[in-house]
Amino acid sequence: MKRRLMALLLTGVMTCGMLAGCGGGAAESTGADEAVEETADEAGEATESDGAAEAADSAEADAAIQERKDSGETPTVVIAYMNFAGSPAGIDRVASKLSEITEEKLGVKVELQIMDAASYSQNMNLMLASGEQVDLFNAVSVGFMPCVNKGYTLDLEEDDLIQKYGQGILSAFREDEINGCRVSGTLYGTPVKKDDAAGKFGISIPKALLDEIGFDYASLYKDGEECIYTDFDTIEDILGKLHEAHPEKTTFYMDTSSVVSQCLAIDIPSDVFGVLLDPVNSLEVGDLFTSDQYKELCSRMYDWNQRGWISPDAITETTATTVQVKSGSLMAYKTATKPGIKQQESNLCGEEMIIFQLGPDFKGSSAYNTMPWCINQNTDDPVAAMQVLNLLYSDPEASTIICWGEEGKEWKETDDGHITYADGIDANSSEYFNNVNWEMPNQFIAKIWEGNELTIWDRMQDFNDNATASKAMGFTYDNSDYSAEYTALANVYSEYQSQLELGFLDPEVGIPELESRLKEAGLDDYIAAKQAALDEWAAANGVQ
Amino acid sequence: MAEQKKYKQKLSPAKRKSLLKRSIPIYIMALPGLIYMFINNYMPMPGIILAFKNYKAKNGIYGSKWAGLKNFKYLFSTQDAFIITRNTICYNLVFIIVNTVFAILIAIILSELTHKIKKVYQSVILLPYLLSAVIISYLVFAFLSAENGFINNSIFRLLGKDPISWYQEKQYWPFILVFVNLWKGIGYNCIIYLSTIIGFDRSYYEAAAIDGATKWQQIKSITLPLLRPTIIMLTLMAIGRIFYSDFGLFYQVPQNSGALLQVTNTIDTYVYRGLIELGDITMSAAAGVYQSIVGFILVMAANLAVRKLDPDSALF
Numbered sequence: 001m002k003r004r005l006m007a008l009l010l011t012g013v014m015t016c017g018m019l020a021g022c023g024g025g026a027a028e029s030t031g032a033d034e035a036v037e038e039t040a041d042e043a044g045e046a047t048e049s050d051g052a053a054e055a056a057d058s059a060e061a062d063a064a065i066q067e068r069k070d071s072g073e074t075p076t077v078v079i080a081y082m083n084f085a086g087s088p089a090g091i092d093r094v095a096s097k098l099s100e101i102t103e104e105k106l107g108v109k110v111e112l113q114i115m116d117a118a119s120y121s122q123n124m125n126l127m128l129a130s131g132e133q134v135d136l137f138n139a140v141s142v143g144f145m146p147c148v149n150k151g152y153t154l155d156l157e158e159d160d161l162i163q164k165y166g167q168g169i170l171s172a173f174r175e176d177e178i179n180g181c182r183v184s185g186t187l188y189g190t191p192v193k194k195d196d197a198a199g200k201f202g203i204s205i206p207k208a209l210l211d212e213i214g215f216d217y218a219s220l221y222k223d224g225e226e227c228i229y230t231d232f233d234t235i236e237d238i239l240g241k242l243h244e245a246h247p248e249k250t251t252f253y254m255d256t257s258s259v260v261s262q263c264l265a266i267d268i269p270s271d272v273f274g275v276l277l278d279p280v281n282s283l284e285v286g287d288l289f290t291s292d293q294y295k296e297l298c299s300r301m302y303d304w305n306q307r308g309w310i311s312p313d314a315i316t317e318t319t320a321t322t323v324q325v326k327s328g329s330l331m332a333y334k335t336a337t338k339p340g341i342k343q344q345e346s347n348l349c350g351e352e353m354i355i356f357q358l359g360p361d362f363k364g365s366s367a368y369n370t371m372p373w374c375i376n377q378n379t380d381d382p383v384a385a386m387q388v389l390n391l392l393y394s395d396p397e398a399s400t401i402i403c404w405g406e407e408g409k410e411w412k413e414t415d416d417g418h419i420t421y422a423d424g425i426d427a428n429s430s431e432y433f434n435n436v437n438w439e440m441p442n443q444f445i446a447k448i449w450e451g452n453e454l455t456i457w458d459r460m461q462d463f464n465d466n467a468t469a470s471k472a473m474g475f476t477y478d479n480s481d482y483s484a485e486y487t488a489l490a491n492v493y494s495e496y497q498s499q500l501e502l503g504f505l506d507p508e509v510g511i512p513e514l515e516s517r518l519k520e521a522g523l524d525d526y527i528a529a530k531q532a533a534l535d536e537w538a539a540a541n542g543v544q
Numbered sequence: 545m546a547e548q549k550k551y552k553q554k555l556s557p558a559k560r561k562s563l564l565k566r567s568i569p570i571y572i573m574a575l576p577g578l579i580y581m582f583i584n585n586y587m588p589m590p591g592i593i594l595a596f597k598n599y600k601a602k603n604g605i606y607g608s609k610w611a612g613l614k615n616f617k618y619l620f621s622t623q624d625a626f627i628i629t630r631n632t633i634c635y636n637l638v639f640i641i642v643n644t645v646f647a648i649l650i651a652i653i654l655s656e657l658t659h660k661i662k663k664v665y666q667s668v669i670l671l672p673y674l675l676s677a678v679i680i681s682y683l684v685f686a687f688l689s690a691e692n693g694f695i696n697n698s699i700f701r702l703l704g705k706d707p708i709s710w711y712q713e714k715q716y717w718p719f720i721l722v723f724v725n726l727w728k729g730i731g732y733n734c735i736i737y738l739s740t741i742i743g744f745d746r747s748y749y750e751a752a753a754i755d756g757a758t759k760w761q762q763i764k765s766i767t768l769p770l771l772r773p774t775i776i777m778l779t780l781m782a783i784g785r786i787f788y789s790d791f792g793l794f795y796q797v798p799q800n801s802g803a804l805l806q807v808t809n810t811i812d813t814y815v816y817r818g819l820i821e822l823g824d825i826t827m828s829a830a831a832g833v834y835q836s837i838v839g840f841i842l843v844m845a846a847n848l849a850v851r852k853l854d855p856d857s858a859l860f
């Protein structure tokens with residue numbers, strides 16, 4: 001506890017220092033671009049949903065805004081989310097830009113708290129538990145269920161909060177999507193407009209390297225598709241040639257924390273201890289570690305490792321894959337795919353990437369509640385928080401700012417309606433280039449970055465609708481009664497996880513060993529409890 | 545104890561008053577430390593009840609429901625409980641012994657050195673103590689990395705040995721961890737011994753030298769016996785922390801490598817691994833309470849033992 005508090009304190013002090021450091025720049029930049037911004041907004045697409053939201057805004061919402069403006073006080077709503085690089089340099093400036101809109105439309109100011117993925121969960125837990133001001137937060141990485149269990153999240157339907165002040169949110173989703181964020185009937189969060197399905201086992205390789213080994217990827221593209229759907233033979237052929245051409249570089253690496261979730265088309269409710277191995281047809285909770293899918297994956301990685309494609313240091317690697325590619329030490333990595341993935345990965349790697357996909361498109365039970373937006377139960381002004389959230393879901397201008405930053409500083413509009421880096425700015429020098437738009441409330445109404453089609457969100461909707469979905473769609477497992485077992489299981493698994501999944505341990509030896517250790521730690525009980533919870537959920541929701 | 549009491553009774557009120565007066569500046573010097581300790585160690589103590597609660601942020605700490613001992617269950621319910629307890633206690637025991645021996649050794653060597661060079665050595669030895677565990681973990685990694693590490697790449701290649709995947713072979717780690725811990729902590733540990741040694745009355749040594757005692761005899765018969773109370777005090781304090789492990793050392797330095805868990809998993813890392821996803825503060829509080837209670841018992845027991853053997857050196 002002490003160490004954590006100390007860490008929080010230090011983080012706080014350091015963040016303050018950073019804020020102070022970039023405060024000067026923020027002040028100058030406002031104002032000048034306003035006129036441009038407004039015309040840009042009008043020209044922007046997606047005004048449709050904006051209009052709908054505004055029409056739907058209730059009398060209560062207007063009254064609340066009026067009252068706030070009359071009072072002469074502007075409350076500040078603190079919005080917290082994570083990215084991969086830590087608090088960006090332009091955070092203050094972007095927040096004040098966003099505040100211009102919220103002040104005008106809602107009479108509220110906003111403050112942004114952006115933390116890197118590694119510390120987000122820990123910091124959020126501390127902030128939520130200690131009563132520090134944070135009004136809106138994304139539950140990604142902290143976990144939606146843990147947040148609900150600990151009572152951090154506000155009931156969004158208390159006094160009809162969302163009905164009165166969040167019509168823009170409600171109109172952006174189907175009812176079943178909203179219901180995905182209900183726990184025992186209570187609505188604790190709002191889903192995010194994003195890829196709800198995931199293309200399993202995508203592999204991303206720089207175009208330049210493929211050209212170098214003379215691989216003809218162009219002919220493999222089917223009409224209008226951005227991923228190349230292929231098989232393991234092709235990939236192994238490519239990786240072999242890459243390894244031959246550049247033995248000094250690492251051929252392939254996977255971020256260990258997401259191997260199972262991004263490679264296998266299984267449904268993982270809350271954790272890997274008890275999964276739906278055949279989620280499309282059956283509600284049976286099975287043991288991942290004795291499954292053929294897991295064994296096949298580990299065997300393949302073992303083979304790849306034997307061929308020297310995986311770095312001997314892979315187990316201790318903590319640098320993000322895309323950063324490794326950017327620095328030139330890595331040639332291929334795994335990712336989950338979705339419409340827009342090519343551009344996203346190319347942005348992150350700083351060069352054009354070619355995406356291959358080996359698995360199916362699949363939508364798991366947690367699609368709607370892996371990263372919902374929640375309101376802190378401790379917030380001073382739930383109405384203001386809800387209205388800001390509503391604005392982020394329904395106002396294209398606000399959504400563009402929180403997704404991409406400020407016009408003229410981070411991005412500029414191109415002739416064909418896309419946006420791209422502002423003059424003299426690139427991925428490295430940009431002061432707000434988070435690339436975590438899947439976590440933002442509504443990226444569908446924000447401007448579209450160059451390289452993606454303007455119809456990307458229609459394609460995303462198709463992708464979401466057409467992917468095979470788990471039967472357990474919307475189920476969340478609450479393991480709070482089994483936290484002792486979970487702790488033990490998590491410890492055993494972490495002993496074997498990276499060794500098996502990066503192919504350092506022969507699966508013939510490793511998997512049986514892991515399995516027997518997990519059994520000792522209570523895997524069977526845990527799976528049985530999960531099954532019971534799922535059955536109960538299925539009965540309550542009429543799922544067969 | 546008896547002697548002390550007699551000594552106190554002998555003091556006249558006037559003398560006692562002047563003693564108090566003289567001590568005031570010392571108390572003032574101690575004040576910031578005491579305030580810090582009060583804020584940091586005593587004020588959060590009511591939080592202990594969190595360990596027995598089913599915490600809900602909405603209801604607050606005091607309003608949440610009682611949970612009995614449920615939060616403690618996970619510490620004892622598994623097969624790993626033995627391993628983490630063994631690792632925590634055994635490593636700390638070895639640390640106490642090795643660190644004490646080397647700290648005294650270095651302190652004595654430093655005390656024998658001439659003035660100027662001593663300052664340089666002292667600073668150099670102290671430096672690692674001031675580094676964060678993350679930086680140390682990368683220094684270690686620079687030596688042990690399988691692909692680019694100094695040991696595999698330079699030393700072993702020179703000797704014609706096969707490279708070792710250090711982060712996957714657990715048998716080396718007990719030694720690596722003891723060494724790293726020694727290297728990191730020795731500068732700090734030896735400062736206390738060094739300052740005690742410097743404070744010794746030089747006339748003992750002069751008299752011994754006149755009587756023809758060698759350096760070794762001086763160390764054995766003067767320095768070490770005089771150091772005894774300090775050694776006992778520091779060891780007692782270390783025993784109090786025997787149930788805590790240096791999180792950075794056991795989590796960062798092995799780079800959180802799963803293959804090494806059997807020899808690197810301690811109570812703190814176990815709790816961290818389990819709770820990083822659960823984020824359950826009541827369970828972390830339970831672990832803290834458990835560690836504090838065991839630590840408290842160990843200090844009392846060790847002090848009792850010392851009091852039996854050598855009453856003057858006991859803490860209380």
